[in-house]
Structure formats: C-alpha cells, structure tokens
Amino acid sequence: MFRGLLKKHSQTALVAASAMSGFGLAGAVSSGQQQETKCQAPRTIAEQLEDLTGKVAAIQKTLGITLEEQKSSDAKKEKYIKPLLQSRSTASSKKTSGIDVVLGAQWGDEGKGKLVDILSQEYDVCARVAGGSNAGHTIVVDGKKYKFHLLPSGVLNREATCIIGNGVVIHIPSFLNELDNLEGMGVQYKGRVLISDRAHMVFDFHQVVDGMKEDKLGRNKIGTTKKGIGPAYASKISRNGIRIGDLQNWEYFESRFRTLAEQSMHAYPGLTIDIEEQLAYYKSIADRVDVMTTDTIQYTNDAFANGQRILVEGANATMLDIDFGTYPYVTSSNPSIGSVLTGLGVSPTKLKGIYGTVKAYCTRVGEGPFPTELIPDGPQSIGYHLGTVGAEYGTTTGRQRRCGWLDIPQMQYSCLINGFSAINLTKLDVLTGLDEIKLGVSYKHQGKYLKSMPACLKSLSESEVEYEILPGWKEDISKCKTFEELPENAQNYVLRVQELLGVPIRWVGVGPNRLEQIDRGEDWDTSRN
Numbered sequence: 001m002f003r004g005l006l007k008k009h010s011q012t013a014l015v016a017a018s019a020m021s022g023f024g025l026a027g028a029v030s031s032g033q034q035q036e037t038k039c040q041a042p043r044t045i046a047e048q049l050e051d052l053t054g055k056v057a058a059i060q061k062t063l064g065i066t067l068e069e070q071k072s073s074d075a076k077k078e079k080y081i082k083p084l085l086q087s088r089s090t091a092s093s094k095k096t097s098g099i100d101v102v103l104g105a106q107w108g109d110e111g112k113g114k115l116v117d118i119l120s121q122e123y124d125v126c127a128r129v130a131g132g133s134n135a136g137h138t139i140v141v142d143g144k145k146y147k148f149h150l151l152p153s154g155v156l157n158r159e160a161t162c163i164i165g166n167g168v169v170i171h172i173p174s175f176l177n178e179l180d181n182l183e184g185m186g187v188q189y190k191g192r193v194l195i196s197d198r199a200h201m202v203f204d205f206h207q208v209v210d211g212m213k214e215d216k217l218g219r220n221k222i223g224t225t226k227k228g229i230g231p232a233y234a235s236k237i238s239r240n241g242i243r244i245g246d247l248q249n250w251e252y253f254e255s256r257f258r259t260l261a262e263q264s265m266h267a268y269p270g271l272t273i274d275i276e277e278q279l280a281y282y283k284s285i286a287d288r289v290d291v292m293t294t295d296t297i298q299y300t301n302d303a304f305a306n307g308q309r310i311l312v313e314g315a316n317a318t319m320l321d322i323d324f325g326t327y328p329y330v331t332s333s334n335p336s337i338g339s340v341l342t343g344l345g346v347s348p349t350k351l352k353g354i355y356g357t358v359k360a361y362c363t364r365v366g367e368g369p370f371p372t373e374l375i376p377d378g379p380q381s382i383g384y385h386l387g388t389v390g391a392e393y394g395t396t397t398g399r400q401r402r403c404g405w406l407d408i409p410q411m412q413y414s415c416l417i418n419g420f421s422a423i424n425l426t427k428l429d430v431l432t433g434l435d436e437i438k439l440g441v442s443y444k445h446q447g448k449y450l451k452s453m454p455a456c457l458k459s460l461s462e463s464e465v466e467y468e469i470l471p472g473w474k475e476d477i478s479k480c481k482t483f484e485e486l487p488e489n490a491q492n493y494v495l496r497v498q499e500l501l502g503v504p505i506r507w508v509g510v511g512p513n514r515l516e517q518i519d520r521g522e523d524w525d526t527s528r529n
Contacts, residue, residue, distance in 0.1 A: 098352025098527075099310040101340050102424070104317025105356035105414040107326075107364030109394065109401060111426035111509060112357045113139050113153040116313045118514060124308035125300065126154025127163040128315060129343030130333040132202055132232065133174045134225040135315030140513050144185065150175045152313040155182065155189055161303075162189075163296050166198035167333065167343020169232040170244065171207070172282070172289060195289070196296040197245030202232040203257075205264055205273045212268060222329055222367060230332040235260065244293055247286050254279055297345030304350055312340050318414040319364070326457060329368025337418045353527040356420035356503070358411060360428040360493070361386055363401040365394045369461045372404035372440040382434065390430040391512075405438045405467065408500045413453040415503050421527035423501065425494060426509035428486075429516075434472040437493060440465040441500065470496060478511035483520050486510075 102119070104110045117139045120126050128135075133149040140146075141156065148155075150170060155162045164170060179189055206228030213231075214224050224230060235241035240260055246253045261273045303310060316335035319325045324336055333339065341348055363386075364370055374383035383403050386392065392401035414420075431437055443450040443463040454460045473487040480486050486494070486508075498505045504524040510516050522528035 099304065099312060099340070099346060099350050100353035100355070100527075101312040101314065101337065101351065102355045102357060103314035103337065103418055103420075104320075104335060105358040105411060105418070105420070105423075106317050106362055106407075107319045107370075108135075108317040109363055109365065109392075110317065110357040110359050111424075112314060113148060114426070114509070114514065114517070115355065115357060115424045115507060116311065117141070117153050117156055118517065120152075120154030120157045120160055120311055122309065123154065123157070123160055123311040125161050125163060125303050125310040126152040126157070127165055127296075127300065127310065127312050127344055128152050128168050129165040129312055130167045130335050130339040131315035131331060132169040132227060132229045133171050134227040134229045134331065146182070146185065146187075149178055151178055151182070151189075151193070152311075154311060154313060155187060155193065158188065158192075160192065162193045163300060163344075164193070164195045164199060165296055165300075165344040166196040167339055168196070169200045169202050169229060169236070169333075170195065171202035171204075171228060172285065173204075174227075176285065176288070193292055194294050194296055194299060195244050195292045197243065197248070197293050198297070199244045200232055200236045200241045201244060201247075202228040203242075203260075204228075204278070205261065205271060206231040206235070208271060209264065209268055212271070224366070233332040244289065247282065248290055248293060250283065250286065253282070253286075257282070300344055300346060304346070312344065314339070318417060319410060321417075324413075324417055326368045326460065327455075329366065329457075352421075353525065354419055354421050355424055355506075356414060356418060356422075357424040357426060358406075358414075359390075359426050360406060360431055360497075360509075361390075362404045362407050362410075363390075363392055365399050365401050369457055370402055370404055371410070371443065371460065371463060371465050372407045373402055374404045376403070385434065386430060389433075390427055405440050406497065407440045407465075408497075409440065409443050409450070410453060411501055415501055416452075420503050422506040422525040423498070423503050424507040424509075425497065425505050426507075428490060428494070428508055429477050429510050431472065431490075431493070432477060433474060437470050437472050438467040439470065439496065439500070441468045442466045468496075478516055480510050480518060483508065483518055486518075 100119070100123075102112050102116050104112055116126065128150065135149060138145060138147050139153050139156065146153070146156065150164065150168070152162050154160050164175075179193070182189060207226060208228075209231045210224055210228045211226045214221050214226060232241065240256075240263060242253065242256050242260060246256060257279060258275060261275050261278070265271050265273055300310065314335055316331045316333070318336045320331045321334050321336045322330050322332055323334060325331075334342070337351075337354060340346065340351065362370075362372055374381065374386065376383035376387050378384060386403035387400065390403070392403055393399065394401060443454075443460075443465060445454070445459055445463045450463065454463070470493055471489050473489040475487045475490075477486055477490055483491065483494070494505055494508060504520075504526065506520050506522075506524040508518040508520070510518060
C-alpha cells in the first residue's frame with residue numbers, strides 16, 4: 001500500500017525536497033506542519049501527500065515553473081523513465097518462471113534424461129550447455145529406446161525448441177547422424193534444433209589424438225571415451241579452435257582448418273589428416289548446418305524475457321567436473337551449475353530450480369577412485385546384482401559400469417557446489433530384493449573424519465568409509481504411483497537419504513519406463529516454495 005502511494009506522488013516528493021532544500025523553504029514548511037500537528041489529529045499518508053502537492057504547486061509558481069515546462073518534464077519521464085520501470089517490473093514478474101536445470105550429482109549415468117524427458121513436456125526451450133558426444137542418455141517411451149549424445153532428450157517434446165549452447169563441443173558427423181536416427185524413429189526435428197555460432201567443433205583428428213594420448217598413458221589411463229572432447233577443448237583454450245559460426249564463411253573456415261590441421265600433425269608425430277577430404281565433407285554439409293546455426297545467447301535471453309520456460313539438461317556429472325571432480329579422472333568441461341551460465345550465456349539471477357539427479361546406489365565408468373565400490377565377484381555378490389539388475393552399461397561406450405553403495409559424503413559435496421533445490425532419486429527399484437542396504441555416511445583418513453571430499457586422490461583412495469545399515473525390501477515397487485505406496489523400508493531408505501543430504505527428494509524412480517516415477521510434488525522443491 002505504501003509503495004503505491006509513494007509511486008503516485010513520487011514527482012511531488014522529489015520536486016518538494018529539491019525546492020525546499022535549495023531555497024531554504026524546508027524549515028518553513030516543517031514548522032507549519034509541526035504547528036498543525038499540535039491542534040489536529042494525525043492524518044493519513046495520502047492526506048499529507050495531497051497537502052504536500054498543493055504546497056509544491058505554490059512553490060512551482062513562485063519559482064516560475066510554467067505548465068509547458070511541467071508538461072515537457074512529464075513527457076521526458078514518459079519517454080525515458082517509464083519504459084525502464086516497466087522493463088524492471090516485467091523482469092521481476094518473469095523471474096518467477098526462471099530457468100530450471102537438471103544436473104548429474106555423482107559420476108554420470110544417473111538417469112538425468114528420463115527426468116528431462118518428463119519435465120520437458122512443460123517447457124518451451126530445452127538446452128545442452130557443456131560437454132559433447134561423450135555424454136549419453138537413454139530414454140524408453142512406449143517400448144522405444146532413444147539414445148542421445150549431443151541433443152537434449154527434450155527433443156521428444158514436439159513443441160520444444162532445442163539448443164546446443166556455446167559451451168558444447170560438437171562433432172558434426174555424429175550430430176547429423178543422431179538427427180537422422182531420430183528422424184528415422186519418427187521424431188521431427190527440423191526448425192526445432194538450434195546450434196550456437198560460438199560452439200567449438202570437434203574434428204575427426206581430435207578423436208584420433210584423444211586415443212593416441214590415452215594409449216600412451218598405459219596403466220595410468222584416464223578412461224576417456226575417445227570422442228575427442230579433451231583435445232577439442234584444448235584447441236579452444238589454445239585459441240586455435242574453430243567455431244560453428246566460422247562455417248558460415250567458407251574462405252575463413254578453410255584457412256583456419258588448414259592451419260589447425262597442420263599444427264596438429266606437427267604436434268603429434270604419426271597423426272595423418274587428409275585435409276582435402278575433410279574440407280570436401282564440411283563444404284558438403286555447410287548449408288545443412290547453417291540453417292540450424294544462430295546466436296543462441298540472444299535467442300535464450302529473448303525467450304526468457306518473453307516468458308518462455310527454459311530447461312537445461314546437464315551432461316556428465318559433478319564428480320567428473322574438471323575443477324570439482326576426482327581430477328585427473330574427469331571430463332574436460334564443467335558439468336556443474338556454473339556451466340549453465342558460461343555455456344548458455346545467461347545471468348545467475350535467471351536460474352530457479354536446480355535439480356540433482358542421483359542413483360539410489362552409485363556407479364562410475366572408467367578409471368579413478370570409487371570409495372564405496374562393490375566388486376562383482378560372482379552372481380551372488382551385491383556388485384553383480386546392482387550391475388545386472390540395473391543394466392549398468394554405458395550409453396556412449398558400452399563399457400560395464402562399476403557399482404557401489406550410495407556415497408553420502410560425495411553427495412553432500414555435490415549439494416554444496418550446486419545448491420540443489422530438489423533431488424531426483426533414480427533406480428530405487430534396483431535395490432529391491434536385497435536383505436540389507438548400506439549407506440556410506442562418512443570418510444575417515446588416518447583415524448580422522450573428513451569434512452569434505454579430499455582434493456588429493458591418494459588421500460581419497462586411502463580413506464575408509466563408515467556405513468549405516470538399513471533393512472531392505474522384497475516387494476515389487478514398479479507399479480507404485482505415490483510415495484505412500486512404497487514398502488515401509490523403501491520409504492525409510494529415501495527419507496534417511498533425504499535427512500543426510502538436507503535437500504528434499506521430490507522424484508523417486510521405480511522403474512526404467514517414463515511413467516515409472518513418483519513425483520512427490522512441489523512441496524518437496526525449495527525453488528517452488
């Protein structure tokens with residue numbers, strides 16, 4: 001109420017304050033007001049402002065301010081100030097919609113794509129912001145299995161526009177092949193897929209270099225997917241990389257490609273690049289790529305300003321982050337919350353829901369420490385159960401994933417970095433049939449409890465995990481539609497994880513299909529409260 005009154009009389013207050021202070025009239029008016037208050041009851045703010053308006057009119061007359069000058073002043077405010085106030089008001093109202101983000105909270109393969117697929121039906125724009133074709137999401141819809149590597153799985157929403165942001169590195173042959181495969185499965189993408197003109201390109205020789213470097217590491221290999229992601233980001237950071245937008249100017253693209261190819265062959269003896277063959281390929285697909293290329297930074301921010309709902313689909317996961325992960329056994333990008341800002345070109349004030357996806361247990365592909373790992377040493381082992389029942393094989397590489405108990409210290413670290421507003425707990429059904437379930441609840445190193453994930457991998461590999469044991473359940477949970485329908489022990493497991501993380505668990509996965517997921521509602525989402 002007060003704000004509205006002040007807005008209505010803001011010009012009066014401003015002119016009065018300026019005039020009174022400038023001409024020594026403030027004291028006179030104040031004195032008069034003090035005399036009035038002695039003999040009259042207190043008046044409302046509106047009455048006082050109306051009275052002040054009359055006094056300002058008298059002051060304006062004394063100062064010689066004409067009606068024409070006042071109209072000129074009003075016109076300037078109408079032209080310059082009002083639009084600014086309106087834009088701020090509009091931005092404030094749109095902030096309630098915001099940009100929602102789905103991220104991986106462990107070492108990847110948590111099932112992010114399934115949640116994105118469900119959520120994307122309500123969004124206008126779906127985006128990828130980091131990584132490349134080293135990512136992999138599998139979605140099962142009506143018995144059909146869709147595999148995604150570069151595209152956001154939100155492309156299955158026929159009304160959504162899909163963006164490949166500037167933070168992504170794109171291997172064009174793989175990207176076009178992915179589009180063709182989707183079209184062959186009945187998914188129409190034309191006019192709905194946009195690529196950032198600032199996104200960097202992954203070339204075939206980047207992939208060859210990736211393999212060469214991995215092979216040289218021998219027993220110390222990183223476990224890369226050999227998709228050329230690291231070398232492409234290295235070209236980007238070395239400032240000799242080539243961006244998608246460069247392909248729109250053929251002479252410029254050709255010149256830069258020849259230079260990069262020559263530099264790469266010089267840097268890696270034994271690397272051979274058929275430059276003419278490569279140039280012929282890129283010239284043949286330039287027009288097809290061109291129709292999808294745009295300034296996605298402007299597009300995304302315009303979409304936000306127009307009230308469109310935007311969903312970001314993270315690739316890889318926090319523990320593979322080049323800065324925050326188990327370095328050097330990480331990817332070459334930042335698949336945590338920061339990548340949304342740098343890889344899409346939006347400000348942090350536009351973000352709203354940040355959803356961390358975590359399996360009810362833990363997996364990772366490739367090398368590196370894994371504190372809660374369970375070795376699959378026979379059909380009766382827990383590690384074998386998790387890997388077999390959970391179908392733990394990489395979407396991108398087909399490699400068998402390493403499995404283990406849910407690691408709470410690792411998840412607390414991930415929550416700290418990303419500021420999750422809700423958790424998406426997937427694959428709870430995989431734990432069905434186990435007599436007891438363990439939660440890794442703390443790390444100890446040399447007899448001392450650790451407060452966070454150690455940066456030194458030697459310390460992490462030497463750390464002991466302390467476990468909490470919970471009773472399991474035998475009932476089939478794949479048909480459960482509400483949290484209350486879950487067996488009591490399954491509910492207790494979810495609630496204990498929620499308690500340890502300090503973040504509400506909103507979604508619970510009870511099966512591989514799209515509809516086999518429980519949504520506990522917005523009450524379990526801090527961004528909606």
